[in-house]
Amino acid sequence: MQKGLxxxxxxxxxxxxxxxxxxxxxxxxxxxxxxxxxLPNIALDLIGQARSLYxxxxxxxxxxxxxxxxxxxxIEREYQNLLICELPNGDFAQTILRQxxxxxxxxxxxxxxxxxxxxxxxxxxxxxxxxxKYHRRHCGEWVIRLGDGTDExxxxxxASCEILEPYLGEFFHTSYDSLEIxxxxxFPDKNTLQEPWLMDVREVFQAANLNIPDLTHAQKGxxxxxxTEAMGHLLAQLQYMQRSFPNMAW
Amino acid sequence: xVDEEEIPLxxxxxxxxNGLAHRHCGSLHATDSKMALQAARDVYTRRGEGLSVxxxxxVQISASDPQDREEMFDPSDDKVYRHPNxxxxxxxxxxx
Numbered sequence: 001m002q003k004g005l006x007x008x009x010x011x012x013x014x015x016x017x018x019x020x021x022x023x024x025x026x027x028x029x030x031x032x033x034x035x036x037x038x039l040p041n042i043a044l045d046l047i048g049q050a051r052s053l054y055x056x057x058x059x060x061x062x063x064x065x066x067x068x069x070x071x072x073x074x075i076e077r078e079y080q081n082l083l084i085c086e087l088p089n090g091d092f093a094q095t096i097l098r099q100x101x102x103x104x105x106x107x108x109x110x111x112x113x114x115x116x117x118x119x120x121x122x123x124x125x126x127x128x129x130x131x132x133k134y135h136r137r138h139c140g141e142w143v144i145r146l147g148d149g150t151d152e153x154x155x156x157x158x159a160s161c162e163i164l165e166p167y168l169g170e171f172f173h174t175s176y177d178s179l180e181i182x183x184x185x186x187f188p189d190k191n192t193l194q195e196p197w198l199m200d201v202r203e204v205f206q207a208a209n210l211n212i213p214d215l216t217h218a219q220k221g222x223x224x225x226x227x228t229e230a231m232g233h234l235l236a237q238l239q240y241m242q243r244s245f246p247n248m249a250w
Numbered sequence: 251x252v253d254e255e256e257i258p259l260x261x262x263x264x265x266x267x268n269g270l271a272h273r274h275c276g277s278l279h280a281t282d283s284k285m286a287l288q289a290a291r292d293v294y295t296r297r298g299e300g301l302s303v304x305x306x307x308x309v310q311i312s313a314s315d316p317q318d319r320e321e322m323f324d325p326s327d328d329k330v331y332r333h334p335n336x337x338x339x340x341x342x343x344x345x346x
Binding site for chain 1: 256257278279280281282284285288289291292293296
């Protein structure tokens with residue numbers, strides 16, 4: 001049970017750290033000032049959620065690893081994030097669409113996690129749900145405006161749908177560990193989130209004139225530590241300071 | 251950088267606390283009112299500044315012409331009696 005909980009916390013924390021890092025790459029590069037603040041705002045929320053999860057994972061593991069040790073001092077194969085989180089940002093449309101998919105999923109996930117049998121996990125959900133609601137709303141509105149916008153924005157949004165499609169099935173992939181954890185009532189069973197998630201996506205995609213994605217051919221591996229080639233480059237940047245100056249604090 | 255025709259300018263008003271009025275705090279670009287409210291939240295309320303946000307399209311604001319300044323505002327300069335400065339306030343009233 002403890003090993004399963006540690007692994008489930010780590011998966012969730014890795015999703016948030018890696019995606020938060022990707023979003024932070026937009027800082028200073030977004031197409032307009034308003035989004036230059038909005039995207040790093042979301043990134044900071046995600047990294048804040050990752051911190052709580054890593055800290056609790058470290059306590060559960062019980063060998064003295066803190067949030068920094070877990071976030072910065074593991075090797076690539078030990079990260080268990082979803083592949084979609086580590087994909088390069090692409091253009092603004094692709095970043096927004098990925099964030100919409102993720103935030104829509106996380107909103108449903110946190111809603112179910114509010115009634116977790118684990119009090120710490122339920123508390124993290126209580127804080128995260130407010131943030132996820134805003135992320136879902138902000139990105140959903142952008143998907144509609146880009147998908148149903150100019151010829152160019154519609155073309156870019158549809159192209160993003162095709163790039164991200166193979167990575168959607170992994171959201172609902174249940175490993176042996178996560179099955180055990182959902183049965184003990186700590187986290188929801190991800191399979192049960194697929195239908196409500198698709199309903200949410202359908203509603204936005206209809207308003208955005210986009211084709212509904214197909215989840216059947218899912219690219220998997222992130223949960224087992226098998227990553228895309230983008231992951232090593234991401235970690236090189238993410239881990240640089242802690243690797244160069246071990247135990248640095250600032 | 252931002253196309254004013256496609257992404258218009260909005261004026262942002264924030265109410266910091268209950269009982270206070272909304273105050274103008276700046277402007278931003280957004281495609282429509284929904285996005286303008288979200289951008290206002292992201293740009294102007296990051297440090298807990300607000301409980302309520304208003305946005306209005308900048309083109310909807312009618313402003314006085316700076317060239318009319320003399321006829322608009324100078325006539326009030328010599329009417330000091332309009333300021334409530336000519337009362338003796340009893341000490342017991344305290345700070346007003």
